[in-house]
Amino acid sequence: MSETVLPSDAEITLRRISALTVCDVCELSETLSDEQRNMVADNGTSIAEAHFSENAWFRGVYADETLIGFIMLHEGSDWDDGIDCPGVYLWRFMIARPFQGKGYGKQAIALVVRDLKARGLHELYTSYGQGPGSPEGFYQGLGFKPTGEYYDDELEAVLKF
């Protein structure tokens, strides 16, 4: 994977995960640093959780034809999922280490925001841990603002658009 060189204008798309691609999606987690792995569940765990939820939506993130990441949303408040969020919540998100820092994460979130806007929705929630490996700066750069609420030890933040 680390030898894959992508053009700077690679197109970012969100695609369904199939029986043929699920193992590749799971292996993306192994590329993260130890500190980053403390910030987000492994993709295999997330996909298993999604199958026990009625409110999960998840996709592989692609740059052109290369699988580079994983994204998972949760919609609405659901006690059984342990999520009490007034809207759409970015539940899990990762870009594989070799493809980080190239603007792909930002573009993937922009695709989600585009779709939410088209549905008449104007907020996207998330939560993140703080400290080493934290994605806090990424979310702040996109315009997410802390709400003051916490999920366990994760700070909740919301992007309004």
Ligand SMILES: CC(C)(COP(=O)(O)OP(=O)(O)OC[C@H]1O[C@@H](n2cnc3c(N)ncnc32)[C@H](O)[C@@H]1OP(=O)(O)O)[C@@H](O)C(=O)NCCC(=O)NCCS
């Ligand atoms: C957080 C993550 C998804 C960012 O993806 P990415 O593709 O590397 O981010 P991008 O290249 O699109 O970065 C967009 C901007 O955010 C900045 N940025 C990215 N990660 C950052 C970080 N950890 N801290 C501060 N700024 C960061 C970039 O410098 C860039 O800034 P610019 O627009 O001024 O150039 C990725 O680092 C990741 O998968 N981390 C591990 C898993 C994780 O923490 N997921 C979130 C769980 S809540």
